[in-house]
Amino acid sequence: MIARNELLRVYRDRTALFFILVLPVVIMVIIGSTFFGEAGDLPIGVIDRDQSELSARIERLVDDSPALATRRYTDLDALELDVRTGRVDAGLVIAPGAERVELITDPIRRSTGTVRTVVRGVLAGEGARLGAARLASDLTGTDLDANLLTADALGAEQTTIDVPVMATGTPAEDDVNQFSYTAPANLVLFVFVNSLAIAASIVQARQLGVLNRIRAGPLRTSTILVGFGLSRVLFSIVQSLLLLSVGALVFGVDFGDPVGVALLVLAFSLLCAGAGLLVGSVARNGDQAQAIGIPVAIALGMLGGAMWPLEIVGPTMRGIGHAVPHAWAMDAWVELVFEGGSARTVLGEVGILLAFAAVLLLIGSRLLHRRLSAI
Amino acid sequence: MSRPSYARPGMGGDSVVVCRDLRRRFGDRVGVDGVGFEIARGETYGLLGPNGAGKTTTISMLCGLLAPDEGEVIVAGRPITPSSTDAKRAIGLVPQDIALYPDLTARENLRFFGRLQGLGKARLAARMGEVLELVGLADRADDRVEHYSGGMKRRCNIAAGLLHEPELLVLDEPTVGVDPQSRNAILESIEELGRSGLSVLYTTHYMEEAERLCDRVGILDEGRLVAEGTRRELIAHVGHQAGLRVSGTGDLHALAAEFPGAVVRDGAVDLLVDDTGRRLAEVVGAAERVHVVITGIDTSEPDLEAVFLHLTGKALRD
Numbered sequence: 057m058i059a060r061n062e063l064l065r066v067y068r069d070r071t072a073l074f075f076i077l078v079l080p081v082v083i084m085v086i087i088g089s090t091f092f093g094e095a096g097d098l099p100i101g102v103i104d105r106d107q108s109e110l111s112a113r114i115e116r117l118v119d120d121s122p123a124l125a126t127r128r129y130t131d132l133d134a135l136e137l138d139v140r141t142g143r144v145d146a147g148l149v150i151a152p153g154a155e156r157v158e159l160i161t162d163p164i165r166r167s168t169g170t171v172r173t174v175v176r177g178v179l180a181g182e183g184a185r186l187g188a189a190r191l192a193s194d195l196t197g198t199d200l201d202a203n204l205l206t207a208d209a210l211g212a213e214q215t216t217i218d219v220p221v222m223a224t225g226t227p228a229e230d231d232v233n234q235f236s237y238t239a240p241a242n243l244v245l246f247v248f249v250n251s252l253a254i255a256a257s258i259v260q261a262r263q264l265g266v267l268n269r270i271r272a273g274p275l276r277t278s279t280i281l282v283g284f285g286l287s288r289v290l291f292s293i294v295q296s297l298l299l300l301s302v303g304a305l306v307f308g309v310d311f312g313d314p315v316g317v318a319l320l321v322l323a324f325s326l327l328c329a330g331a332g333l334l335v336g337s338v339a340r341n342g343d344q345a346q347a348i349g350i351p352v353a354i355a356l357g358m359l360g361g362a363m364w365p366l367e368i369v370g371p372t373m374r375g376i377g378h379a380v381p382h383a384w385a386m387d388a389w390v391e392l393v394f395e396g397g398s399a400r401t402v403l404g405e406v407g408i409l410l411a412f413a414a415v416l417l418l419i420g421s422r423l424l425h426r427r428l429s430a431i
Numbered sequence: 432m433s434r435p436s437y438a439r440p441g442m443g444g445d446s447v448v449v450c451r452d453l454r455r456r457f458g459d460r461v462g463v464d465g466v467g468f469e470i471a472r473g474e475t476y477g478l479l480g481p482n483g484a485g486k487t488t489t490i491s492m493l494c495g496l497l498a499p500d501e502g503e504v505i506v507a508g509r510p511i512t513p514s515s516t517d518a519k520r521a522i523g524l525v526p527q528d529i530a531l532y533p534d535l536t537a538r539e540n541l542r543f544f545g546r547l548q549g550l551g552k553a554r555l556a557a558r559m560g561e562v563l564e565l566v567g568l569a570d571r572a573d574d575r576v577e578h579y580s581g582g583m584k585r586r587c588n589i590a591a592g593l594l595h596e597p598e599l600l601v602l603d604e605p606t607v608g609v610d611p612q613s614r615n616a617i618l619e620s621i622e623e624l625g626r627s628g629l630s631v632l633y634t635t636h637y638m639e640e641a642e643r644l645c646d647r648v649g650i651l652d653e654g655r656l657v658a659e660g661t662r663r664e665l666i667a668h669v670g671h672q673a674g675l676r677v678s679g680t681g682d683l684h685a686l687a688a689e690f691p692g693a694v695v696r697d698g699a700v701d702l703l704v705d706d707t708g709r710r711l712a713e714v715v716g717a718a719e720r721v722h723v724v725i726t727g728i729d730t731s732e733p734d735l736e737a738v739f740l741h742l743t744g745k746a747l748r749d
């Protein structure tokens with residue numbers, strides 16, 4: 057009876073369902089195709105802090121790459137700003153002594169992964185050459201530049217230059233691509249946004265009097281309540297699964313340990329259902345539910361790292377962010393996707409999400425129960 | 432106007448509804464203040480009262496949507512409270528609002544509410560066909576409700592209340608905001624349901640509807656049942672008075688002054704009389720005395736509107 061009721065409720069929401077399920081996928085698909093169409097001329101800013109023959113060589117290599125278009129900078133702040141605002145896709149900083157090359161990227165930009173891969177490829181040979189020369193210098197005390205020439209002559213390939221990627225704070229693994237962060241981030245963002253968006257349907261049911269008609273039928277209040285709650289949990293799970301499939305199949309994201317993913321999706325869906333019930337019982341009308349719910353959901357997404365990684369914000373904001381369940385969800389996703397985490401390692405985050413969910417579900421169903429008991 | 436008269440409810444005997452002393456306050460506002468009535472099986476009972484009289488509050492308690500502060504409701508022999516699930520099956524509620532999902536078709540709405548009532552697939556399909564036919568929506572059943580006219584929405588709203596073949600159909604102002612033609616169609620289907628033996632509780636603030644549909648009417652005002660009975664019984668409250676309207680030329684005020692309570696309005700004298708024949712002669716005599724030339728005389732039977740005015744000192748609608 058309940059299950060049937062559930063399916064019907066989800067089915068009833070199918071117009072909204074279409075937008076809710078299809079929209080995020082469409083957005084991800086658009087992102088994907090734009091990305092693939094764009095590769096070939098990625099603007100990259102370069103700061104040369106070394107001004108040596110070696111750094112000039114690195115610059116030339118970058119210049120020569122057909123995939124990159126270089127622009128020179130002297131000021132690090134200006135470069136960082138342009139990376140953030142998207143005037144260039146990444147910034148390459150050659151440190152004094154050319155010992156380190158840093159790549160500044162904006163991890164949520166779709167081109168980031170490509171730039172990283174291309175730059176790493178371009179510098180790979182140079183790194184080998186540099187490594188060999190430096191080894192020679194250290195051993196013989198001879199001039200580095202001279203040894204570099206020797207290394208060229210030998211065509212030595214022993215080490216690669218390290219290109220640490222600032223801002224993402226994650227080790228750049230080979231099975232991680234530019235969607236590895238955006239796919240789970242989108243999931244966290246959209247599943248929550250939509251759970252608040254469909255909260256409007258509870259409000260609508262209340263306003264239309266449909267809720268009264270349901271209550272006039274032979275169902276217990278608790279059955280109705282479970283019906284509303286369960287339909288929302290199912291809804292969030294279905295949406296998550298869909299976005300996960302698209303992320304994995306279309307964008308090649310490896311989400312990591314399936315058990316961990318399942319736990320995380322379940323905990324987050326419970327949380328979303330709780331938030332949905334809460335908004336659905338508090339809002340005065342459907343428009344209010346959406347007008348308040350959606351911006352709030354987006355703001356929470358921003359705070360919680362579903363828009364950009366919390367690693368790039370200051371420690372204060374990171375602290376504030378963790379008052380928001382999204383941050384814990386994203387931590388767990390990062391753990392699973394980037395750090396090879398398992399169900400056991402994300403248990404802490406999942407527990408916190410469940411605690412958030414329990415509180416929200418409790419308050420939400422209390423309020424809705426009250427709404428159901430009095431007209 | 433000749434309708435079969437149903438057995439009057441005795442002491443609970445064959446009553447489909449018994450409610451006693453229902454009271455409900457909202458904060459310090461009184462919603463319903465001691466309402467009790469019975470509805471016999473097969474009877475169409477009307478609750479007539481102006482906006483805010485307490486009709487919806489009464490119905491909400493009767494259907495178990497709202498817990499009364501005091502009093503009790505028994506429908507088809509079983510007490511109704513917000514937590515009585517099975518007993519609610521006896522009731523088909525047609526709420527005052529159009530309680531349908533606008534973005535679904537009539538058929539989808541009916542399927543949803545039918546399943547909610549626990550109807551099985553085959554029975555549901557059969558019932559959907561029947562009720563859609565009854566309310567005249569069979570050929571538009573696959574249109575979304577939001578594309579319906581006001582009257583069609585109302586009819587679909589009624590259909591949803593009938594699906595599970597309730598013993599008692601409860602309609603809360605089902606013709607509000609409907610054009611005259613649709614209203615007539617709605618009233619006709621309710622008459623048909625009444626003739627078929629269904630018990631009906633009908634609330635309205637239109638006295639013509641109560642007069643046309645209901646075997647008995649309860650008049651509700653400010654949360655109290657001020658009178659109850661058949662149309663004839665209620666009209667007896669007004670006494671055996673009829674309205675007399677005398678139009679003429681001359682000093683109408685002088686004519687009116689001859690009869691206590693008479694007023695001059697729109698070039699005519701209005702007065703209430705208990706014996707039309709005798710009063711008519713007096714009026715003609717008085718008119719001769721004050722040199723009024725009578726150009727016309729109309730008499731009117733008192734109606735429920737007059738009863739309401741008589742009992743409460745107010746008009747049913749303002």
Ligand SMILES: Nc1ncnc2c1ncn2[C@@H]1O[C@H](COP(=O)(O)OP(=O)(O)O)[C@@H](O)[C@H]1O
Pocket residue numbers: 431457460461462463480481482483484485486487488489
């Ligand atoms: N939920 C409520 N909260 C406060 N007052 C209410 C509520 N429902 C009804 N009332 C009040 O109770 C009285 C009766 O209302 P109602 O039963 O809706 O009247 P009717 O249906 O006859 O128009 C009105 O004064 C109304 O304002």
Ligand SMILES: [Mg+2]
Pocket residue numbers: 483486487488527603604
């Ligand atoms: Mg009402």
